Amino acid sequence: MIEAKNVSMKYGKNGQYALSDISFFIDRGEFAFFVGSSGAGKSTLLKLIIRELTPSTGCLKVFNRDVGRLPRQKLPYLRRNIGMVFQDFRLIESRTVYDNVAFAMMVIGSPQREIHKRVPQVLTLVGLEDKTKAKVCDLSGGEQQRVGLARALANRPALIVADEPTGNLDPGTTLDIMNLLRSINQRGTTVLVATHNREIVNLFKKRVIYLDGGRMVGDEQEGFYTHDH
Numbered sequence: 001m002i003e004a005k006n007v008s009m010k011y012g013k014n015g016q017y018a019l020s021d022i023s024f025f026i027d028r029g030e031f032a033f034f035v036g037s038s039g040a041g042k043s044t045l046l047k048l049i050i051r052e053l054t055p056s057t058g059c060l061k062v063f064n065r066d067v068g069r070l071p072r073q074k075l076p077y078l079r080r081n082i083g084m085v086f087q088d089f090r091l092i093e094s095r096t097v098y099d100n101v102a103f104a105m106m107v108i109g110s111p112q113r114e115i116h117k118r119v120p121q122v123l124t125l126v127g128l129e130d131k132t133k134a135k136v137c138d139l140s141g142g143e144q145q146r147v148g149l150a151r152a153l154a155n156r157p158a159l160i161v162a163d164e165p166t167g168n169l170d171p172g173t174t175l176d177i178m179n180l181l182r183s184i185n186q187r188g189t190t191v192l193v194a195t196h197n198r199e200i201v202n203l204f205k206k207r208v209i210y211l212d213g214g215r216m217v218g219d220e221q222e223g224f225y226t227h228d229h
């Protein structure tokens, strides 16, 4: 599903490498954490996967396509098959929960009747069926992130990419959101999560890819996030 071969990335011509010589393979259906201290390169790597950035050198394949060389007209295919979840939610706060999820389907051209059917489904999946008509700005942080998850799921993506999805949430809400991501993964969606949260990583015992100063310093199947990395 995702194959990185000697991927390096540097911002600007004279900048330092934000990522150096990264290689890994993530199979369909996996759940993987990207961990490492601030500046390690986690967000840069996720941005390469969603093609917000392109590698300076090396080859990165997502869904078997070289995303560094993907022609512009192929971008919509990639985007509709990847659901993104952000630390700061990135919702339209003045609009309803329903609208926020519906917009994600409208932009890829889904017909209204499919939107009417699908939005309640995903809102039920994240436990927000009673908040359909609420404005996002009236929701708690945890509820807002559930909307973020519902929006990411709306188009039935093969891959969910979450950059610090619980960075702004308290520990209880963090566990709720992470459990949701885990159950989404159990239904077959590949899930990638960048996080600083050692407790969650150690609780989940999923694959852990460690970055340090732009280098990959570890890759473990049932990994722990310790101070040794």
Ligand SMILES: Nc1ncnc2c1ncn2[C@@H]1O[C@H](COP(=O)(O)OP(=O)(O)OP(=O)(O)O)[C@@H](O)[C@H]1O
Pocket (backbone or CB within 6 Å): 011, 015, 017, 018, 036, 037, 038, 039, 040, 041, 042, 043, 044, 045
């Ligand atoms: N737009 C940019 N322009 C120049 N340098 C950047 C840019 N974005 C990130 N960097 C640099 O790239 C390196 C990796 O940053 P990145 O944001 O990927 O780290 P991170 O692991 O996500 O950190 P954090 O845990 O703080 O989110 C850092 O040295 C950072 O300063």
Ligand SMILES: [Mg+2]
Pocket (backbone or CB within 6 Å): 042, 043, 044, 163
């Ligand atoms: Mg980051």
